[in-house]
Amino acid sequence: MRLVMIGSGYVGLVSGACFADFGHDVVCVDKIAAKIEALNKGIMPIFEPGLAEIVRNNVYAGRLKFSLDLADAVKGADAVFIAVGTPSRRGDGHADLAYVYAAAKEVAAASTGYTVVVTKSTVPVGTGDEVERIIKRFNPDANIDVVSNPEFLREGAAISDFKRPDRIVIGTDSKRAEEVMRAVYRPLYLNEAPILICERRTSELIKYAGNAFLAMKISFINEMADLCEKVGADVQKVAKGIGLDKRIGDKFLHAGPGYGGSCFPKDTLALVKTANDHDMSLGLIEATVDFNEKRKRAMARKIVAACGGNVRDKKIAILGLTFKPNTDDMREAPSLSIIQALQDAGADVHAYDPEGMDPAREFLKEVTYGANGYDIAAAADALVIITEWDIFRALDFSRLKTLMKSPVLVDLRNVYKGDEVVQNGFTYVGVGR
């Protein structure tokens, strides 16, 4: 099959590369010339484990191409995926659909023959209807069906999430489009990935409802963590205890500094806006968003408390900046708010992250970046784990103790067992324990 990905960002690039790996012919299109030029040289615009290799193999095999020429790519394609960004619009929190609609216009002008246009970007309910209207308005003769097919890729695990998905959701009423989409995903039948076919609006809502539920689950366990601290219970045992109940499930119950990233913060806000537009409010999701926002600064207060209530002119060493490990993504990372709050309180912040320091420099200008965890720990008043990269899971505490001014570890991801750290002469502060 001939497939086109419009947008060679996270979703478009991972999906395009994986579709090519399944044997389809794929063209990934983007408007940024430098990005296409780099991709053609094998340079990835993002850090995602395994991606560079899949891209290299499929470019070599001639199944994957990168292009600036959308019209040329769309000509004769079986399916065109719109995988452009839908950031939160400044001011009102609605998803900004300008890039989606611009892509729809270009597809309208370029499509020849029957083409399935697939919205893969996360788009509010009803966007598929608007994409269809736009295409029909710009090209009344266009022979297209517009389908919703949300992505559920986790950064850092995107390739395996794509190849072994929990489910594939396809939103369409058209039998013909359904057949095309089934053919697109046929290679995954081998892995027995369940395909859910539903109405387009339902499919659009599934994506938001899924992310909102997961965000709510995280805020729930974080709130329980706060309660654990008050009553002297252990949130990890609470998570295990409730997670063994199959109705609850054990995933997404890790207490921490709050969720971040390109999806949960944006999608929860957009869902609240959708409800508001329909004269209702989503109290549970609003509470989730509000709690998560406040939590980040609460984590800074936890660090200050661990330093005896004052961090003015103290050196705080931060391990991990990205919103989670195995990505270089700094979008909505809890570290941004936590570090800002520490600096507001007068702290001298030093940081190390295996992949996130370059992107972080743009947002965190007053931070001193180090070469590794031990480098930044020298003469520090406290060491703080914000992101649980593997490299921080086996720290040499005796070495750290000799380096640091005061041996204090604030472990915002509960990577360590507190008593083991304490045995090494450290003061240990975790989350919800």
Ligand code: UDX
């Ligand atoms: C998420 C969804 O998982 C994915 O299906 C969707 O398509 C895009 O958004 P992603 O943002 O890459 O993926 O990361 P995810 O692993 O879901 O983590 C999101 C945030 O929640 C991170 O900041 C992470 O640290 C936090 N988190 C996750 C917790 O604090 N506790 C948990 O138990 C799980």
